[in-house]
Amino acid sequence: MYQYLLYQVQAGVCTITLNRPEVYNALSPALIQEITQAFEQAKGDESIRVVVLTGAGDKAFSSGADLKKGLDGSTSLGESLRKNYNPMILAIRNLPKPVICRLNGIAAGAGCSLALACDMIIASKTAKMSQIFISIGLIVDAGSSFFLPKLVGSQKAFELCSTGRVVEAQECLSLGLVNSVVAEEDLDTAVAKMATQYANAPTLAIGLLKKVLNQSYHSSLEEMLELEAIHQDIAGKTHDFGEGVMAFLQKRKPQFKGF
Structure with a gap:
């Protein structure tokens, strides 16, 4: 059913895996639309009690927009956001079920926004976040202007967005960007424990x-x-x-x- 992501359901837990590891799970328009569809599918399935969102491979959750496939000049950047990114973020935020981000690597640009849209983030020690938009002369999008100030305050949000610097996992934790940080080899266990808790919750x-x-x-x-x-x-x-x-x-x- 899906070409660019994996969709699995087991014991009330739906796992959605961005499956473009060869490009660090970059967000192409096709993948974005599939993510939106997957969350709509999870919304309509009463057997699903919690969703886990992650990326394939061990290097990246998502490196952000796929610049090779997302900037072809056929539509404006604003229209691309309205058509693709905004529905994806709203599908996650409006899902009446908890969403856990399994942050397994770098989350940059819109990939960082995607992670922040989740209700909980469990990160490996090797995970990183970056609002990298400014490095190509863009502002933050896909919801980061909404999520970041509420998580870290306006001054820190400005710093992260205007510098685009990479934030290591432990700093992410201290800033309140993620809920917990675990060793890389313990990530699956920690996510499974949290998912099971929510799968048995009201x-x-x-x-x-x-x-x-x-x-x-x-x-x-x-x-x-x-x-x-x-x-x-x-x-x-x-x-x-x-x-x-x-x-x-x-x-x-x-x-x-x-x-």
Whole structure:
């Protein structure tokens, strides 16, 4: 079904792997469209409780835009963003399920934006991030202007974007760009552990939580209080809420179904 990525589902975990290792998983228009399609497919599959996004090979998550295939002059850069990149980022952010980035190498340019669009990032010690756009005279795109200031503050975001410098894994951790850093040989185990945790979590409630947190970026306290009330009503009518309360009263581990 997919030519440029791998799509696998096992035990409630969907793993989407960018599969262009020969070009460091550079984002061609075709790959971008496949990523969007893959997330839409995961959204419609009720058996999927969590998505893991990663890159093939051990050198790169994604090196960013494929300049050989993405700048042919047939469309403007703005139109390319509207047609390809923006729908991809929105498909990830609007997915009502958790998304874990398995950061296995360099994430540069739009590849960095792609990683930051995920809900959690588990990085290997050899992983790196770079807002490299400025090196070819461009501004950041694919959502980095939205994600970065909220993660690191406006001054640090300006520094990272205006210099395009490479940020090593440990600095990424200290800045809050990633959730954890593990040894390269432990990356799969760490990601699998987190994915399993989410695969057994109350998925519908997590989807509602994700929606509310996304809304908080541009809402007042009063608006957020009302949004919490609306979505708590929805969560309170789920199977998982009843199971969670019952498990608490019975002093046992809850068996969530995801609905």
